[in-house]
Structures are given as structure tokens and as C-alpha cells.
Amino acid sequence: MAGVKALLVAYDPKDFPELAEWASEAGVQPVYLAVHEAAAKAGDYAAKLGARVYVAETSNPGSIAWAVEEVARREQAALVAGEAYRNLRDALSRVAAALEAPMATDATKAEVEGDSVIVERGFLSERAVARIQLPLPAVILFLTRFRRPSGEPSLGQGEILRLEPPEPREKRVEVREKPKGGVNLEEAEIIVGVGRGFKSKEDLKLAFELAELLGGQVGCTRPIAADLKWLSEDHWIGISGKRVSPKLYIAIGISGSPQHMSGVQGAKVIVAVNKDKAAPIFKQADYGVVADLYQFLPVLIKKLKERMGKA
Amino acid sequence: MGDIVVLVKASLNPELVRQAPDGSVDVRAIPLKISDIDRNAVEEAVKLKQKLGGKLVAISILTWGPVQARMKDLRLAVQEALAKGVDEAYVVADDSITPGDQVTTASAVKAVIERAGLKPDLILAGEATIDETTSQVPGRLARLLGYSYVSFARKLDVVDGKVIAERDLEDYIEVVEAPLPAVVSVTQEINEPRPPTLLQIRRAARKPIRQLKAGDLEGVTPPKRKILEMRVLQVKRKQVIIEGASLEEVADKLIDLLIQEGVLKL
Numbered sequence: 001m002a003g004v005k006a007l008l009v010a011y012d013p014k015d016f017p018e019l020a021e022w023a024s025e026a027g028v029q030p031v032y033l034a035v036h037e038a039a040a041k042a043g044d045y046a047a048k049l050g051a052r053v054y055v056a057e058t059s060n061p062g063s064i065a066w067a068v069e070e071v072a073r074r075e076q077a078a079l080v081a082g083e084a085y086r087n088l089r090d091a092l093s094r095v096a097a098a099l100e101a102p103m104a105t106d107a108t109k110a111e112v113e114g115d116s117v118i119v120e121r122g123f124l125s126e127r128a129v130a131r132i133q134l135p136l137p138a139v140i141l142f143l144t145r146f147r148r149p150s151g152e153p154s155l156g157q158g159e160i161l162r163l164e165p166p167e168p169r170e171k172r173v174e175v176r177e178k179p180k181g182g183v184n185l186e187e188a189e190i191i192v193g194v195g196r197g198f199k200s201k202e203d204l205k206l207a208f209e210l211a212e213l214l215g216g217q218v219g220c221t222r223p224i225a226a227d228l229k230w231l232s233e234d235h236w237i238g239i240s241g242k243r244v245s246p247k248l249y250i251a252i253g254i255s256g257s258p259q260h261m262s263g264v265q266g267a268k269v270i271v272a273v274n275k276d277k278a279a280p281i282f283k284q285a286d287y288g289v290v291a292d293l294y295q296f297l298p299v300l301i302k303k304l305k306e307r308m309g310k311a
Numbered sequence: 312m313g314d315i316v317v318l319v320k321a322s323l324n325p326e327l328v329r330q331a332p333d334g335s336v337d338v339r340a341i342p343l344k345i346s347d348i349d350r351n352a353v354e355e356a357v358k359l360k361q362k363l364g365g366k367l368v369a370i371s372i373l374t375w376g377p378v379q380a381r382m383k384d385l386r387l388a389v390q391e392a393l394a395k396g397v398d399e400a401y402v403v404a405d406d407s408i409t410p411g412d413q414v415t416t417a418s419a420v421k422a423v424i425e426r427a428g429l430k431p432d433l434i435l436a437g438e439a440t441i442d443e444t445t446s447q448v449p450g451r452l453a454r455l456l457g458y459s460y461v462s463f464a465r466k467l468d469v470v471d472g473k474v475i476a477e478r479d480l481e482d483y484i485e486v487v488e489a490p491l492p493a494v495v496s497v498t499q500e501i502n503e504p505r506p507p508t509l510l511q512i513r514r515a516a517r518k519p520i521r522q523l524k525a526g527d528l529e530g531v532t533p534p535k536r537k538i539l540e541m542r543v544l545q546v547k548r549k550q551v552i553i554e555g556a557s558l559e560e561v562a563d564k565l566i567d568l569l570i571q572e573g574v575l576k577l
Contacts, residue, residue: 061462065454086446086480090462093413093450102414102535105445118539124442125325127544128336133537169459173475174486190574214575226500234482239444240499248574258325269574270548271565286549287568289561296558303562308577 003027004112004136007072009064009082009092010038016045017149019081022142026112031075032158035064036087042160050155055162061090062168068095070163077137079117081110084141096139103139104132110140125239126262143243145186181232183217190216191246193237193264196223197253197274197293201230206297207252213304219244221260237263253293256281273297312363312469313432313492317356317397318420318449319371321381321388322346323442328543336541338410343375343384345391348437350504352497355467356435357396363469368429369393369400372419374442376409386520394507394515401427405525412536417451422528424456427521433474434494438463449496459489465500 006028008019015038023030032053034042039057046053052075056067068091072080080095082088084106096103104110109120116135123130134140185191192211198204204218211218218235225236237244238260245266252273254260261284264270272285275292282288289296321343329340353369360367369392373385382404389400401423408415424431434456436449446462453460459474461467465484466477474493478485479500507515525531553568555561569575 062460086463086478089446090450090460093447094454094460096414096447097417097451097454100414100532102412103445103447104536105447122444123541124323124328124336124341125444127325127328129542129544130538131540133539135535170461170487170489172485173488176484176486178483180482240438248569265544269569269572271569282552283550284548286551286572287565288550288552289565290552291558291561296562299558300562300565303559303566304577307566 003029004079005029005031005075005077006079006081007068007075007077008032009068009080009088010034011036011082011085011088013038013041013045014145015083016041016049017151017153018083018145018147020049020153020155021147021149022110026110028079028112031071031077033067033071035059035067046158046160048153048155049158051158053158053160055160056165058165059087060168060170060172061087061094062170063165064088064091065094066165066168067163068092069098072099079112079136079138079140081140081142083144083146085144088141092139092141099137099139101137101139102134103141104134105141107140107142108146110142122262125258126265127258178234179232180234183219183234185217185219185235185237185242185244188217188244188246190214190248191219191244191250192216193219193221193249193251193254194224195221195252195254195260201228203294204230206293206301210250210297210301213301213308216246216248221254221257239263251281251285252297254281255279256284312365313430314366314368315356315360315363316368316370316424316429316431316434317352317392318434318436319349319353319369319388319392320346320440321371321373321375321385322440323375325441330543334542336543338375338541339377339380343381343388345388346437346440346442348439348441348497348499351499351501352435352437353392353395353397354502354504355497358502359433359467359469360396365432367396367398368427369397370420370423371400371402372411372416373402373404373409374411374416376406378404378406378409389520390512390515391507393518393520394511399518400520401523402520403523403525403528408525408531408533410534410538412534413445413447413451414532414536415534416448417455418530418532419525419528420448420452421455422530423523426523426528432491433469434458436494436496438496438498446496449494453494456492456494459491459493461487461489461493461495463498464495465498467495467497467501
């Protein structure tokens, strides 16, 4: 008999290979549920996952919760896992209550040990790491993109089963796409981060020029996206925004609040440019330049161009 | 309109993380404060009470013990809610359920509502608390009570017995309608919380804070989650300030260092 039965909930198609690889490493016996955009790819993945794939074509958290409870009951799953999208935080918190199960979110690692699961996750705005033990049945939400899978699964043909959730209490009456800046920060190797040190939206072109020169992308702090709306929200890095792990993060005019810095802990090297010598960012950076960004950036751009032979 | 309940947590303050000599987090030495996003929830609850009427009640379950050492911080957190316009508060503080987990908290909130005979039409909470950031308690509570649940609301109104809210998701905004009674979790974008005035703070001192123990309540689930270890993340950054006679020199040095680090290729 294989290990613990785990219901793996895919919300985005990218979740399938990530969750599948985790399942084989953790030695759990997986069954899948595909919802939201993952539902459209369920057929492709059923042919590769060698496991049952349930499909519920819905993005409504109430309906997702219903489907998860339904499959968990049918399959006698002791563990429910997915990635920490907002709709899954919503849906799985309801499921956890229904199962009277403990739940861990934003997990970076999880291992099944006997009749419990040991999870590692950030704590206190990422200033600490906790190892916690949850007795089964339990619910886990991994950080989105918590691992880079080595490839697509090739576990043989699985079976597709469709579910029709009943009407939820909460009904969508309108949906508006968020404006996108065409960034994909999670996959960027170099990110230039901008903060309140910039005095106007137009001035951000300095950061964009630097990012383009380096083949990188532009990210920002909460005020730039949420309050000033100088950039669309897909640029926003931090606790309510994105968590990124580029090779190089260049923070420009950013003071270094814990809310923002928690999003860049995964960066290999952090550079800070700030005119305030006492800014907390310098204690959280590898290399600091104490200078006015308006003076330093043009010089840095010029030097880079010279050395790239573009001057 | 029935009562409105708002959840308030005295959270560990992440700005004041304390480290024990062995590198673990010294949880007992970290002060508690009202979780930032709870301020937005309170602000929104006061606004809705003004529009809809009814009694506004704050409920706070103490997660981090020991009770005796935490009562002052817990009362301060709750008093801030009272000063901002909440009518009365219930706090549950009991060392038999600390350190609590989200199973405990949600079951305890439900138990308080029942014990106090509250009939809330609306329960508001922050989208997450600043110490654990799990976003679980509102959803759990909705499921336990059989209420509608609307999460991550950045705009909220109650019209004709229905909640109408804008949910803020990763790639889109979704307007949803849900019948009362409902639990709603709010994001920081929903409003700009105003600090209470001195007069409000003084008046709040006369508002009742009712303190309960687990034994006063029925159906409180003891914590299931066990914290095995909590380590402070060491700042491993080099913290080198690059200096030079001119900005040109600084820029050259920076570029050289980044090439050496292998993070920049020209």
C-alpha cells in the first residue's frame, strides 16, 4: 500500500508538475483536482500524471471548496495541498474548517512523517522560519512557484472525472482584468525595484532604461502600485504583492520596509541605491550606494553602455 | 440590521523580533500589537455601523501566552478598536489554548458569539494578520457558522440584505454579491484608517471589555498545530557600502563586483 492519499489542487496549469514532483518526493499517493485555468489543461495532464484527475470548471472559491470536500471524501484523502493563490486560501480555509483540520499556508517544504506532516514556512513577515507539525488530516498551501520542476511528469495515462458544483452563495456579477505591465517578475533574473525616492511617474523611465539594458524587469513597492498607481499591480513586490527570487535585485529609492523586503529575501544579490545613509535598506543589501538616484542612475547607465560597447 | 462583529488580533510585532542565544525566536519577549489590517477592518465596520445601525462588537482571541504577561498588550489592541467606534469587546485569554492555532481561534470566535447571544449579520476581519499571514480564520469561521464568505474585499457595501464587494485577486478584480449573514475579509486598500482622537480614547476607557476563559465557552477546539522550531532568519547580506572619489568610480566598482558575483554578464 502506497503512502498517505493526498488531494492536490491545481489552480494554474504550472501547479501540476510542481505538485506532482513534490508528491513523488514526499511519497504520497496523489489524486488531482483541476480548477480555474488548470481545468482547461486537465486533459493534457491526465495523460502524464498516471493518477485520477477530477475537473471542476470554476474560479469561484465556494464552488472550489465544495469540489475539494467532495473529492477528499470520495478518495478518503488525508492531506489536501495546493499553492497559495487567494482563491485557494479562501476555498481551503473553508475545507479545513469542514474537516476540522489544521492548515499551513505559504509552505516552502512539507514532509509526511507517520500520521503527521512537518511543514516549513516563513513567519513574522519573513523575519523567521518556523517548522510546524500538523496531525493528519491536514491542509497545506505551498508558496506559489515553490519549486522549479525538473521537467514535465511522465507517469502514464490517468483518468479524468468531471464534477458539477452546485450554485454557490457568493455570485460573481462582474469581472475586470487588472491592467498589466507585461512583467513576469517571478521568472526574472534581474529586477530593478523602484520606491518613493522617485519624485514622479515620468522619472521611472530611468529605472526602465536600466532594466532594459540589463535584460531585467521593473518591480516596485506598495505605495508606487497601490497608492500612487504609477505602475500596475503586477509590478508590486512584498507581502501583499509578489515574492521574487532573481539573481540580482537593485533597489532604487527604496527605504527597506519589512513588508517590501520580505518579498525579495530569495534574491541572490541585493544592491541598494538611496541618498539617505541611515535607510534600513543598507542593512539588508549586499552592496550599497549612498547617492541621489537622479545623479547616480545616469552615470551607472552610461558606464554600463560603455562597457557593453553600446555607447 | 443585526449586529456587526469585527475580529481583532493582538499579533506578534514583526518589527520587534527577539532572538534567544540559541538563534531561536524568543516569542515571549516579542510584544503584541493590533494587527495592521485589523485597523482597516475596524474602520470599515464603524462605517457600516453608521450606515446600517446595530451594535458593533469586537472579538479577540489571545494566541500568544502567557496570559498574565500579555493582558496589557491585548487590552491596548482592543481599546484601540473601542476608541475607533466599536461598542463593546469580548476577549478570550486562557493559557490552556495558547499558543493557539487557527482551528482554535475560529472555534473560539464562534463560541463567543453563541455565549454572548450575538446575532451578527456581518463579521469583518483583516485579510491576514501580520505575525502568521495565513488568511484562514475568516473562511473557517464562515464555514463553521454556515455564513457566506467574501474574501480579499477592497470595496464593500451592504444593500438590501446583500453584501456587494470587489474582491482583489492576483490577475483580476471580481465584483461579487452574497446574501447576509456573511463574513468578509478586507485588504488594506479598502480605506485609510484614521487614528482615534484623544476624546475617543478617553471615552473608550468606559466601554466594556468582557474577559472569558475557555471554560466559559462551549466547543472550543484545542490547538492541533505544534510549533517545533522557530529560527530568526539571519541577515546574511554583505552590507558593503561602495565608496569612491566620483560617481563614475562608484559605478565602475559596482559593475565589477556584480560581475565577480556572477550576477551580471556584459
